[in-house]
Amino acid sequence: MAKDDLASFVAGLPKAELHVHHVGSASPRIVAELAARHEGRSPVPADPALLAEYFTFTDFAHFVEVYLSVVDLIRDAEDVRTLTYGVARDLAAQQVRYAELTVTPYSSVNRGIPAEAFCEAIEDARIAAEKELGLVLRWCFDIPGEAGLPAAEQTLRIALDQRPDGLISFGLGGPEIGVPRPQFKPYFDAARAAGLHSVPHAGETTGAQTVWDALRDLGAERIGHGIFAAQDPELLAHLAEHAIPLEVCPTSNLRTRAVADLAEHPLAAIVAAGVPVSINSDDPPMFGTTLNNEYEVAARLLDLDTTGVADLARQAVHHSFAPAQVKSTLLTEIDTYTAS
Numbered sequence: 316m317a318k319d320d321l322a323s324f325v326a327g328l329p330k331a332e333l334h335v336h337h338v339g340s341a342s343p344r345i346v347a348e349l350a351a352r353h354e355g356r357s358p359v360p361a362d363p364a365l366l367a368e369y370f371t372f373t374d375f376a377h378f379v380e381v382y383l384s385v386v387d388l389i390r391d392a393e394d395v396r397t398l399t400y401g402v403a404r405d406l407a408a409q410q411v412r413y414a415e416l417t418v419t420p421y422s423s424v425n426r427g428i429p430a431e432a433f434c435e436a437i438e439d440a441r442i443a444a445e446k447e448l449g450l451v452l453r454w455c456f457d458i459p460g461e462a463g464l465p466a467a468e469q470t471l472r473i474a475l476d477q478r479p480d481g482l483i484s485f486g487l488g489g490p491e492i493g494v495p496r497p498q499f500k501p502y503f504d505a506a507r508a509a510g511l512h513s514v515p516h517a518g519e520t521t522g523a524q525t526v527w528d529a530l531r532d533l534g535a536e537r538i539g540h541g542i543f544a545a546q547d548p549e550l551l552a553h554l555a556e557h558a559i560p561l562e563v564c565p566t567s568n569l570r571t572r573a574v575a576d577l578a579e580h581p582l583a584a585i586v587a588a589g590v591p592v593s594i595n596s597d598d599p600p601m602f603g604t605t606l607n608n609e610y611e612v613a614a615r616l617l618d619l620d621t622t623g624v625a626d627l628a629r630q631a632v633h634h635s636f637a638p639a640q641v642k643s644t645l646l647t648e649i650d651t652y653t654a655s
């Protein structure tokens with residue numbers, strides 16, 4: 316179908332976003348504003364026009380280094396509140412009605428923001444976003460893998476002690492190389508025992524074994540990325556049989572150089588194997604994308620018409636941990652949109 320028709324269909328389509336990072340969603344304007352406050356003390360450019368170049372990554376390790384330099388700019392609870400509400404506004408503007416935002420409390424608490432103030436700030440933004448923007452937000456608290464077991468310990472403690480109302484899941488992000496998943500088992504066990512869903516990253520930068528580990532040791536209910544599962548037919552069959560969805564973020568994989576070219580992206584092979592997927596944006600401004608653009612990319616990779624694209628949006632709702640009422644309202648809204 317024509318590119319413009321697809322773009323306008325996607326832009327108006329009510330959607331759910333299941334894999335998007337908090338700091339990684341900061342708009343260029345907010346990042347530049349924060350950088351200006353720390354000018355001379357931060358490598359992050361204070362001019363939004365220079366950010367695209369700063370956000371050009373040579374590999375995944377470089378991406379994490381740049382990501383943490385932006386995390387460094389967030390110094391107090393007010394920064395967290397402004398950032399979170401700004402992210403909500405950008406999502407709502409794309410007709411996102413429900414989003415699970417991956418938040419890394421360890422990084423902020425470690426930089427001096429008390430856990431309680433941090434949680435209060437994100438909760439304030441969540442409540443305001445629901446009331447003012449019609450966007451339902453939920454949190455995934457993730458362990459930054461590069462910081463190891465102390466980060467796991469502290470992330471779990473913040474999750475269980477603070478237990479903000481919007482918290483629904485427990486994750487694991489950052490690098491996979493040198494960060495084996497099995498060591499995090501006790502923390503995921505405790506988080507799951509406390510009723511949190513398990514949604515670790517795996518198979519983003521390393522192979523199928525990491526995904527197996529996430530399933531067996533961390534009790535993963537969905538996998539962040541998981542694209543290298545495509546290398547293992549047995550794993551694909553397992554994911555399909557147990558209906559474990561992959562949260563796929565195509566442009567992210569291109570920008571971190573996990574795939575050399577979108578033409579080589581395994582999304583189509585994963586879908587062909589019967590594995591459920593959702594389409595997501597990961598760190599949209601850092602990767603020069605938006606959720607709407609990811610739907611367009613996915614439509615091209617999967618050769619979908621508007622009916623197929625609407626089905627992708629429905630899949631994300633089904634795979635979400637949204638309250639039943641939010642799911643049914645959003646599914647009805649998608650039906651109404653596609654019928655009109």
Ligand SMILES: O=c1[nH]cnc2c1ncn2[C@@H]1O[C@H](CO)[C@@H](O)[C@H]1O
Nearest residue numbers: 336339382419457459460488489598
């Ligand atoms: O695509 C991604 N994969 C893994 N971690 C990511 C990604 N995007 C953002 N983060 C974030 O990187 C930080 C360092 O571990 C974490 O805060 C994680 O949430």
